[in-house]
Amino acid sequence: MDSLSRRQVRHLWRTQDGATPINSKTIGYDDNSQSHAHQLGRDDTERTASFIFVCRRGHMHLRATLTVHRGVFLAEVNRHMQRVKRYAVDDIPFSIPASSQTQDLSNVINKLLESKKDDHQHVEFDFLIREQFLRMSLGKHMETENISTEEVLEIEYIEKSIAPQPEECMMHDDWVSAVDATADWILSGSYDKTARIWTSEGKAVMTIGGHLDVVKDVAWVQRDGSSSLLLSASMDQTAVLWEWNSEKRKVKALHCCRGHSGSVESIAVDSSRTKEEDVAEEVSSSRSKKQKTEQCGLTRTPLMTLSGHNEAVSSVLWSDRQEVCSASWDHTIKVWDVETGSLKSTLTGSKVFNCISYSPLCRRLASGSVDRHIRLWDTRSKDGSLVQLSLTSHTGWVTAVKWSPTHPQQLVSGSLDNLVKLWDTRSCKAPLYDMSAHDDKVLCVDWTEQGLLLSGGADNKLYAFRYSSPPSDDGA
């Protein structure tokens, strides 16, 4: 442990016999005062090659030292001072075979916790190696992730999230085309030309009829005590702003927004809850798409038309106060400046986009395409065509994606393959959970801050799942 004072890590490569160190070199410096590195005391008689791992962050780490021990790949789990009180473990090194999986590592931690606290209850952990979930054996993971066994490695662990629990099934008369939920109320749009309001427990509260055609999208605008404003967009080329009083159980159409020449496919409300935006499937010959922003009045005409897409616009959203993103069938996502109405940037994909979602927490855009992939984009990148990550598991078109409002790395997606999948961007190969409740195409998903996952589909059902998203490791 003397290397601590020197703030230097000496790496000793022992010969196979372990007799004398034949090569000694410095492999890294520790510039973080909270972290430390040390050379593990190894028995000289043991035929090992030992490696040093530096922890750069001071909390909640497993430090692993990998040793080659007579052909067995060993992980030296070395815990040290952790800020997390609940699941902190002591800093004692010990060995774990490379073949160990998440379950084994979890058992190890639990054993340690038990030894420390008598009243400890068994907790399942998930392990992160370089921001990637450990989903196979340790050795295999390092092999596939191309992590050198001679490098500094850190393993984090987080409490394993519990699978989403199905809660409610809300029956509709027709396909559920859209869903939007707040803390208490769920708003859904259906192909039976109505929008419905449900409580979060799944009781039907209100059916809003009035559209002449299929309701394609719905959105809450604002809530003010018992009265709330909500929006519905329909194939009859209008979006209607409704005022709904939850106590009187009355709904009143405030404005009808006209101006689209095709069906209104998507609607989005900006964060200040004063502007709204909707999108039409385009029918005009000019091959331009329109996005319209409105402010109150009885019959509203668009404030602004953003044209530039060559094909139908499938989804819009506000990524910022002044920024609107639109995804289109012409393989592009365009970012518009609302003030000037000009195009800021274009993200070009190779497939038709069905849906997009933006997370202000991780500032990334998720898009669902017809080629079954969910792609994550960084809208701030100037060159525009940067796909950061592809999440691939669906077997049909991805019709809906939604970021978690609380967790920066989790999102939920719905697809034509009848599945709703819960993703963590740290494990892009496989989703965290599959929810196979639907019997037909999934058309919409939503995620509330209260941890309610909602998905509606062509089987006329709107399912709700309770998912207690674990606090992100940064907050832990």
Add this chain to the structure above:
Amino acid sequence: MRERERELAEKMSKKGKNSSRSAKLKRPATDTQAEEDEKFACFSEETSHVDEDSDLSDSEESVFSGLEDSGSDSDEESFPELELDSGEGSSREDEPDGGSGSEGGKVKKDLKKSKKKLQPKDIRNTVGNIPMEWYKDYPHIGYDLNGKKIFKPIRNKDELDEFLDKMENPDYWRTVHDKVTGSDIKLTDEQVQLVHRLQKGQFGDVNFNQYESAVDFFTHETMIHPVTNRPEDKRSFIPSLIEKEKVSKLVHAIKMGWIKPHRPKETVPQYYDLWAKEDSSAILGRHKMHVPAPKMKLPGHEESYNPPPEYLFSEEEKLAWEQQEPEERKLKFIPQKFSSLRTVPGFSRFIQDRFERCLDLYLCPRQRKMRVNVDPEDLIPKLPKPKDLQPFPTTLSLVYRGHTSLVRCISMSPSGQWLASGCDDCTVKLWEVSTARCLKTIKVEGAVKSIAWNPNPAFSLLAFSVEQNVILLNPFLGDKMVSSATDLLISSYVEPEEEKSQSVKWVSSEGEEFNQGFRITIRHPKPVKQVTWHGKGDYFASVLLDNGNMQVLIHQLSKRRSQCPFNKAKGLVQCVSFHPVRPFFFVATQRYVRVYNLIKQELTKKLVASCKWISSMDIHPGGDNIICGSYDSKLTWFDLDLSTKPYKVLRHHKKALRGVAFHKHYPLFASSSDDGSIIVCHGMVYNGGSENPEPCCWSFDAIHNVSIPHIAQGSVIL
């Protein structure tokens, strides 16, 4: 001359030997002949001696003197005269021959008698082996046994005498001058023979057998009378100490296990690997580097022994040939004619010919011709990887469920948002493309054979054929403004004053039908196979199931007018299509696609499809390329700029093609077939007019088990 003589002589001598051998067999009869032979031999010897005399006289002399010496060494008590001595020698030599002949035996006896008589005449010089030149100045030459002087012969021979002697004396060749006595000695036949034998390196004694069988005295076999009678050694009865020591050593080694006495014999037969040390690459290299010898020119007619007369030289040619330099001659020989192969002489230039051939072989520079090694794969033009040709449909994404019978036809709305499908269950269904949601179902009175969406986005009209009717329907999808505008346009039609006699009847829909969306029904006299719109949306054409003149009708929507453009039937019309931009009209009959100019009212082109029966046709959005599907499972691609023959014929399907379609924007075209598959091909059309419909295809399973009669653009739009 000389060589010839020698050859002759050799031949003779051989002959002589042969005859002497034969003489052995038939002794008495051929005796004389043998003698004659010997004479021959002598004669030949003589000639050779005469020739070599001048050179070899000294050596000959020494030989003879040696002979004499050996003679003097012999253990006979007295040697009367050299003549006799030689005589005795001859008798000895004669023994094999003479022993055989009685005549020879007599001669021997005679000689022995004469020897006894002549014994006192023994003149032998006793001076010893001294140079005789010392007696040069004396009249005598030495002393005999009795101490008396031996006198030189009285008359000294001078050169002339010598010469005369040589010329005249027939025995001169066998006369030897004895320096010791100064007398001339004439050698006898036997002596001469002896000399010959010695010269050949044979034993002087004829009787001596060089190869007598050896007698093995000290044989290993026990003899009754052994050569030695020595008793055996004692040691041969006592066991050997050394052996004992050796054995004990071996026994010890075996006990210690150093030696394994009964090692199992290796049963693996060991063969000598002939090629073990052979370097395989070297062999290959040798085979590779082998340069075959240049081939010799094959003989032609002029080399024949009986060449055709035109190959034979005339006199002038012969002269010219002779005057030419040997290098310049066209032929190296003069063709000759022989009456038969038997008369052909030996080839005189054989050696020279072979020599020249050898020269050719080792002097000619041989060179390896490097052949360009081209992989035939490289010559095939590189096809782009399917990955680079994205986007194209790869998987089944959506199934539009709702129809209960065969779906006969589908059509995409110009916006790409709606899909119309006609079915045998007497319905037309309108779908939302993105969700596969059936939005409307329209009941009709019969199976829908063909359906076409008005390509003009300003119209909201759908045309489909039901039995004998073509129905125009306003689907009320999309922009309501457009739908109402379309309705307005249709209702604003004012019936013209004079009634035109038309073969078809335009009927406006009323009441319930109108509410469903039906606008106009056009009643045809025969069932309608196909309807297709012109790009501007005002004209549309219908194909009737009829053999007569009226197979194709072109309708104008705004004027509600129909006309039959063709007076004569040119065959069974399969399908028709409008050119997307120019006023051309394509009519596909069973084997031909005819292109008509609608303005000039004339046939501009007749494309020959190399197939039996065209089933479907589609025009590229650019208008210059056509693909045709046929019932004999071929897809033909025409380029109107190139030729009336197909630019390319693709045979990817296993069964009859039912429908073909170009994509609106992407360089793709698709074909559907009875084999249950749709093949999407990549075929780029460049602005310059050239295209390469590459056969890089993506085949995917049929969406329906039944045949898909028509593929709309929408099926490949995503």
